[in-house]
Structure formats: C-alpha cells, structure tokens
Amino acid sequence: MATMTAAVPPARGPHGVALVLFLLVWLSCVWFGSNTYNPNNATRLFAAISLVEDHDATIDEFEALAGDKATFGGHFYTDKNPGVTLMTLPAVWIGDAVAGDTARDHPIAFTDAGFGRFLSLRMEIAVAMIALIVALASVLLLDLATGITGSPRAGLITALAYALGTPIWGWSTTLFGHAPVSALLTIAAWAAWRGSSGPRELARWRYPLLLGLSLGWALVIELSAVLPGTVIALWAMWRVRALPTAALLRLGATTAAAGIVALLPMLAYNLIAFGTVFRVGYQGVVGYDGMNQGLFGLTYPHPDVLLQILFGARRGLLFVAPLLVLAPLGLARLVRAPATRDLGIMASALVVTVLLYNASYFYWHGGYSTGPRHAMPAMAFLALGISPLWRDWRGQGRALIVVLLALTLAINLAIAAVEITASDVDPFPLLDPVLRKFLLLEIRTVAGEWWGWSAARALALYLVLALPALWFLFRAAGLSERAPRGTTALVA
Numbered sequence: 001m002a003t004m005t006a007a008v009p010p011a012r013g014p015h016g017v018a019l020v021l022f023l024l025v026w027l028s029c030v031w032f033g034s035n036t037y038n039p040n041n042a043t044r045l046f047a048a049i050s051l052v053e054d055h056d057a058t059i060d061e062f063e064a065l066a067g068d069k070a071t072f073g074g075h076f077y078t079d080k081n082p083g084v085t086l087m088t089l090p091a092v093w094i095g096d097a098v099a100g101d102t103a104r105d106h107p108i109a110f111t112d113a114g115f116g117r118f119l120s121l122r123m124e125i126a127v128a129m130i131a132l133i134v135a136l137a138s139v140l141l142l143d144l145a146t147g148i149t150g151s152p153r154a155g156l157i158t159a160l161a162y163a164l165g166t167p168i169w170g171w172s173t174t175l176f177g178h179a180p181v182s183a184l185l186t187i188a189a190w191a192a193w194r195g196s197s198g199p200r201e202l203a204r205w206r207y208p209l210l211l212g213l214s215l216g217w218a219l220v221i222e223l224s225a226v227l228p229g230t231v232i233a234l235w236a237m238w239r240v241r242a243l244p245t246a247a248l249l250r251l252g253a254t255t256a257a258a259g260i261v262a263l264l265p266m267l268a269y270n271l272i273a274f275g276t277v278f279r280v281g282y283q284g285v286v287g288y289d290g291m292n293q294g295l296f297g298l299t300y301p302h303p304d305v306l307l308q309i310l311f312g313a314r315r316g317l318l319f320v321a322p323l324l325v326l327a328p329l330g331l332a333r334l335v336r337a338p339a340t341r342d343l344g345i346m347a348s349a350l351v352v353t354v355l356l357y358n359a360s361y362f363y364w365h366g367g368y369s370t371g372p373r374h375a376m377p378a379m380a381f382l383a384l385g386i387s388p389l390w391r392d393w394r395g396q397g398r399a400l401i402v403v404l405l406a407l408t409l410a411i412n413l414a415i416a417a418v419e420i421t422a423s424d425v426d427p428f429p430l431l432d433p434v435l436r437k438f439l440l441l442e443i444r445t446v447a448g449e450w451w452g453w454s455a456a457r458a459l460a461l462y463l464v465l466a467l468p469a470l471w472f473l474f475r476a477a478g479l480s481e482r483a484p485r486g487t488t489a490l491v492a
Contacts, residue, residue: 010147010197013155014480017473018142021156022135024469025163029131029172029179031462032416033444036119037110038368039067040080040421041175045119047078048088048126053102057273061108070281072274079281082269083221084130084177091126124446127173130180134172137183138163140190141380145387147197148340152477154390157405160473162186162383165408166321167371170420177221178376184221185228185350186380188214192236193343202240202247205254211236212255216262223280227357228350228377235346297362306359309372313428320371320411320430321379323386323404330385333392340388347381354378368421370429414438417445417459 034041046062059066063076070079078085096102099121106115138159146155162168172179188211195207215233218225240251267277293299310317318325331351334344358364358374366373390401411430418437422429437443445458453461 010194011150011152013139013143013146014152014476017152017156017476017480018139020469020473020476021142021159022139024466024473025138026128026131026135027462027465028164028169028416029134030124030128031446031458032173033120033124033127033446033449034170034174034420036116036123037065038174038421041123042066042119043068043078044080044085044088044175045092045123045126047080047082047085048092049103049122051085051272052089052092052096053104057269061103065108065110068285070283070285072279077273077281079285081177081220081222081280082266082273083217084126084175084180086220086265086269087130087180088122088126088175091122091129094125095122120449123175126175130175131172133180133183133187134163134168137186137380141186141383144190144193145384147194148334148343149387149391151387151391152480153474154387156473156477157390157401158383158387160470161321161323161386161405161408162380165323165405165412166376166379166383167373167412167415167420168376168379169412170370170416171373171376173416174420176373178373181218181222181225182376182379184214184218185225185232185377188218188229188232189235189346189381192232192239196236196239202243202251208251208254209258212258212260213262216259220263220266224357224374225377227353231346231350231353235342238342293362298357298360299362301356301359302364303359305364306355309355309358309364309375314424314426315365315369315372317372317375320415321382321408322411323401323408324382326389326401326404327382327385330387330389331382333388334385337388343384347384350381351378365424367424369424370415370420370422370434417443 036042036045042062043059043066046059046066047057050056050059050062057077058075059069059078060076063069066076066078068079070077095118099118101118103115103118106112106118109115141162142152142155142159144155145158146152149155168179168182191207191210191214195201195204195211201207211232215225215229218229236255240248243251270277270279273281308315313319331344331348334340335348337344354375354377358372361374364372364374386401390398393401414434415430418434419429422433426432441455441459443455443459445453445455445462447453447458447461448455
C-alpha cells in the first residue's frame with residue numbers, strides 16, 4: 001500500500017485574525033434576539049426547564065403554550081431531538097441560580113410579563129453558550145480556507161460569508177438546531193481535513209476525536225444531520241485510505257468511540273422521557289399530519305420545490321445570501337484542482353445532499369422562516385466556494401466579491417435584528433417585514449430588552465464595535481498574506 005505525504009504544509013489562519021473573528025461572530029449572535037414564544041424556541045425551553053426543575057422530560061404544565069409537542073402515554077413532550085434542549089440545561093440552572101426564581105413562581109402564561117422575562121433570560125444565556133460553537137466554526141473555516149488557498153484574506157471572506165453572510169447569523173439568535181448543526185458539520189470537516197494534512201497531524205488523536213464528537217452531537221440535535229454527516233465521514237475515510245491498517249484502525253476506533261460518547265446523552269434522554277432508547281419525539285408529533293408522509297415527512301425531491309428553495313421570493317437562498325451566487329464557480333475550481341479535488345467533491349456532494357433533502361420534505365418551507373432554514377447545513381460548504389475565487393481573481397472580480405459580501409452582511413444584519421422567523425404567508429419576507437422594520441428600527445436587541453436602550457442606541461453600539469473589527473480583520477488578513485501560497489494535498 002502506498003504511503004500518504006503532504007506536498008506543502010497548509011497555511012494557518014492568523015491567530016490575531018482568528019481571535020477577533022471569534023469575538024465578532026459571538027457578539028453578533030448574542031446582541032440580537034428572537035421571539036422566545038416561537039414554538040421551536042419554547043418547546044426546547046419547556047423541556048429543559050422540566051428536566052432541571054422537575055427532573056423529568058414531560059412538558060405537561062406547559063402543554064397549552066407549546067405549539068410543537070409530542071404525546072406518549074398521556075403525557076406531553078417536546079417533539080424535537082434533545083440536543084439543543086440538553087445544551088440549554090446549564091442556562092436554566094444558571095438562570096434559576098442567578099435570578100432566584102423557577103417556573104413555579106410565575107403564572108404559566110405568555111401574557112404574564114414575569115414569565116416572559118423568566119423564559120427570555122434563560123434563552124439568552126443558552127444562545128450565548130451555543131453561539132460559542134458557531135464562532136468556533138467560523139474560525140476553523142477561516143483556517144481551512146486559508147490552508148487551501150494560502151490567502152488569509154480569502155479565508156476571512158469565506159468565514160464571514162458563512163457566519164454573518166447567511167441566515168446562520170439569524171438562526172444563531174434562536175434555540176433552533178440549524179446553526180449548531182451547521183457549525184458542528186463545519187468543525188467535523190475541518191477536523192477531517194486538518195487531521196489528514198500530514199504525518200504529524202495523522203498521529204494526533206484530537207482530530208479523530210473532534211470528528212466523532214462533532215458528527216455524533218450534530219445527530220443528537222437533528223436526526224437529518226445523518227445525511228451531510230455521512231458525506232463528511234465517507235470523505236474522511238477517503239482522505240486516509242492509503243494509511244497502514246494499524247493506523248486506520250486507530251483512527252477509526254477513536255472516531256467511532258467519540259461518536260458513541262456523543263450519542264449517549266440522547267439515549268439517556270430517550271430512556272428518561274420514553275422508557276426506551278428506541279423512540280424519538282417526532283413519532284408522537286401533534287398537529288403536523290405531513291410528518292406521516294414517507295419517512296417523517298420525507299418523500300422524494302420535487303424540482304419545483306428546489307427552485308423555490310434557491311430562487312423563490314418567499315424562501316429563496318439567493319435573496320438572503322446573494323454572495324453565494326458565486327459559490328458554484330468556486331466549488332468547480334476546487335474540483336478541477338488536483339490539490340483540492342477531494343474537498344471540492346465532498347463540499348459539492350454535501351450541498352446537493354442537503355438541497356435534495358430539503359426539496360423532499362413535506363414542510364420544505366420551514367413554516368415561519370426567513371430563507372430556507374432546512375438548507376442551513378450547507379452554508380459553510382457553499383461559502384467555501386468563495387475562497388478560490390478570491391485567490392484567483394483580481395481587480396473587478398475581487399471588487400464584485402467585496403460588494404456582494406457587503407450587501408450580504410447588511411441583509412443578514414437586518415434579518416438577525418428584525419426577524420429570522422418571518423411568517424409563512426409573507427410573499428417576500430426580506431422586503432416586508434425584514435427590511436421595512438429594520439429601516440423603522442423595529443429590532444430586538446439585548447440592550448433594548450434588558451437595559452432599556454432605544455433601538456437606535458443599541459444598533460449604534462453594535463456598529464461601533466463591529467465596523468472597526470471588520471476593518472481590523474481585513475487589514476490584518478491582508479498583512480498576513482503569504483507568498484508563495486501554500487496548499488495541501490495527500491496523494492496515494
């Protein structure tokens with residue numbers, strides 16, 4: 001069997017750029033809020049509160065307020081996979097300890113202001129914790145894109161396009177599973193790439209450990225993560241296919257063990273909630289008859305739905321992330337280049353897999369959503385297509401990328417600030433309500449909710465922090481440009 005060698009050590013994302021990027025993404029996710037009473041947010045909060053305060057998984061006392069729920073044996077539960085609920089447990093515990101109250105101290109009603117603040121505090125703590133994963137994913141995407149292009153600025157643009165240039169930003173203000181699943185898939189892809197980029201990396205246990213943990217926990221959050229997760233897992237195996245058998249067994253065992261460990265909390269939750277590990281909340285979903293079609297609402301890809309996901313006014317991806325119109329060009333470049341062919345094929349296959357899954361789902365539109373929320377696992381892999389374009393283009397080409405990036409960042413600032421869960425009856429939600437309300441400064445911010453600041457003051461403070469950070473990032477990334485550019489390939 002042939003051995004694997006690294007042609008050139010991959011460039012690293014500059015540490016200073018990575019640190020400021022991490023802080024900017026985290027701040028952006030926690031500064032703006034979402035509707036605590038949205039059924040997806042509320043059902044996960046209710047389950048977490050019950051687990052912390054009542055030591056069971058039932059949400060019977062919240063049932064009248066829970067739009068998304070499941071019923072088994074005369075009790076009500078969240079119908080969601082338990083990942084985000086479990087990640088919210090520390091936030092509920094911290095909120096109870098700091099505020100000194102529990103759900104029993106308030107009337108269980110959305111009309112009660114005290115109960116609303118009780119929920120909002122715990123949700124915002126949970127969002128701040130989950131946003132750490134999104135910020136980490138953006139840093140690792142910076143590293144990956146820098147490594148394959150040799151250009152820190154290409155890496156930075158890729159990371160910004162993903163974290164703040166798609167609805168990932170807006171979903172990071174919620175307890176929906178889309179942002180953390182997307183982040184975990186990104187982390188897993190980075191671990192597979194960096195961990196197979198040379199003999200030194202192949203000998204380190206942290207990369208297969210991170211790969212297994214990320215893929216396993218993504219599945220705990222959303223069962224549908226098994227589809228893009230499988231694409232990444234198969235690619236990871238391809239990357240190390242020429243290793244000696246002993247090394248393959250070590251890597252495989254470490255990855256599998258980490259994945260199993262990540263799955264154990266889900267199995268424990270199922271056992272506590274349902275008395276068996278072989279049951280999921282969606283099996284008892286209430287009020288969504290479409291889930292009975294096919295496998296939990298999945299049938300087959302519908303071409304007209306796919307067009308709506310990409311170009312439709314109600315949910316079209318290109319309206320909420322216009323920079324990604326260039327992504328297919330960049331992914332094609334990755335596929336054509338021998339050094340990045342396997343990465344380009346993996347990213348393209350993952351994007352296609354996610355889009356076809358979305359087009360196969362009965363509730364493809366996602367109900368209340370700004371943009372196609374079920375397509376979010378593909379965002380980092382689409383953004384990756386921007387990196388070779390920045391590397392290869394000059395002059396007007398780079399100017400086009402900058403203009404589209406600025407437009408994309410502005411659009412997603414408005415989405416995150418106003419409404420990531422636009423009504424399913426709005427014909428063009430980006431225009432109305434998002435842009436209309438943003439121009440009227442009808443926005444949600446932490447400073448507005450908890451400090452009593454005006455919307456204008458809260459937005460101004462964010463911009464005072466974010467715009468200089470962006471200037472620093474672009475300047476620092478430009479100063480860190482390397483020559484010659486280093487790319488990495490493993491050849492059998």
